[in-house]
Amino acid sequence: MVHVLVVDDERDFADLVAERLRARGMEVQTAYSGPEALEAARASSPEVVVLDITMPGMSGLEALDALKAEKPSPEVILLTADSTLGTAVAGMKGGARDYLLKPTDIDTLVAAIGEAEGRRMEALSRQRMAETAKLAALGELATGVAHEINNPLQVMLNEAGWVEEMIQDSPMEAGNRRDILESLELIRRQASRCKAITSKLLTLRCAVDSRGAVADLPTLVRGLLEARQGRLEALGIRVQERWADGIAQLRLPSSEWEQVMANLIDNALDAVEAMKAADPEGHDAPVLTLTGDFRDGGLEVAVRDTGCGIEEHLLTRIFEPFFSTKEVGKGIGLGLAICHGIIEAMGGSITVRSSPGHGSIFTIRAPMAVHARNENNGPGSPASAKEEKI
Incomplete structure (x- = not known):
């Protein structure tokens, strides 16, 4: 689901566009000024911004410059009522991907959003390929x-x-x-x-051993949580687990998945600890949520925390080896790099969404075929059933 931010000082117009985009299955926010758009973008990291050029105060072009200074920056589609297109051309030079004349046909806007999201995904794919080559x-x-x-x-x-x-x-x-x-x-x-x-x-040189020891994900995760029970209690963390039907029957390479899940759980606990250290009395009881599901022919696993969150400009670097936001002596910056290497070796991906003060969610997507090949997943298992469908 693409996440869109609609920015226009005409509230009725912005709300109408947002409503029609939601009806087409998009996640949509609205903002009614340039500063409000920047605040919303920093809080929720939209993938595409539909931006009106002519606004009082901070103009659309000024907002565009500020958005493009953010890392990562969203794809921007400009809306203009200027038939001369001079300002739209200036916006394109400033980094906008497309422009549309107002009033805009909704189908044209939807198509433009789809193209912008496609370009964004292509750029991310190229970036992941470069990161994978560098990590190898x-x-x-x-x-x-x-x-x-x-x-x-x-x-x-x-x-x-x-x-x-x-x-x-x-x-x-x-x-x-x-x-x-x-x-x-x-x-x-x-x-x-x-x-x-x-x-x-x-472990940075990762390979998946489909013939090694195996375990089901819920059992593996509970073992990791039991080993960290003392720290969970000390931090007052409430744990939630949600596993789709069939996840418990899927046998996964335990060594690889244990490394990945252990690193992500420890990362979540560190984030909660940092939040409590910064403001011991200012937060609700922290929650650690672990979920697993079958989605789009693959396995999707998520680890969500309500810890301190990550600054947006750091999100593009957290999977780099030896990059760490922790104090010296509390981390060497290899945990997330190891997770990235293992999941990439499976042919999957690991992504993060986060904002300061609102926690983080790490999402793993692994193709089902890498697990269906495991000799412990027989013809009647969920893994095999999924592989037959793709």
Whole structure:
């Protein structure tokens, strides 16, 4: 469903257009001035904006410039009553995708919105392809780097253990022995931390093993939630689960899906914790919602939180390796990159919608065929049934 923002200072006209677009299955918001449009765009991230050029105060062209400065920016269709088209041409130069003369035939507007959404999806597809290629190259590099680092790290850990044994058997003042043992423990912890990082680097080079261990998604998720029960209770988070009929019968590669869901759940808990730290008394009880459904011949899984949300200008970067909005020491920026790599290896996609103060929703869409090939999903399973239909 395409999300459209209609902007026009003539309220009756904007409301009428919005009503007719909703009747055609679109999600529509209205704004009646340039500043109101910018506020609505930042709050809800519309995919297409239908923008009147002639408005009092902030003009449509000024609003267009401000919208195009946002990241990611929506597709913009201009409406103009100027038959000379001079301002419309200026708008096209400013980044608008199309212009229509008022009064506008609704079918023409619907077609223009469809074309704009198609262009937006093509641009996103090209961006995902570039990200996938970059991640694949990084995965190859990370594999070699991790191997070269892990070997000396193991030597360091072995030598630290050997030094500890030597100290235990050597005469030494108690204070000196304690200081040295504490230093050795610090070396051991930091080396182990480096090994954990290199282990995560290895997961950037993702491949789906359809013959490995399998599990159904609801059971896998409940196991992850049980392991985090203490933190859920400490943060006062209420958990909601909604699984479509047949999800529990679908057998998924447990290693890959456990990594993905664990990272997304931990990310949600971190967002709630950050929200509470910023304003301990100012929010309702947080909610974590996990859903799974069969949609458009594939599997759709969503993880929604009511945490602090993500600034819009960061949304295009959160799947980049080593990019993190967390404080130093609380994250190395690989969790979401790993999720992205695993889901891309399945031939699927992972997207996010978020706004500050209103939480985030991460949506995974994976083609059913990648799971239908799993030997544990037989001819009568939901996976096989879905594959036969596409």
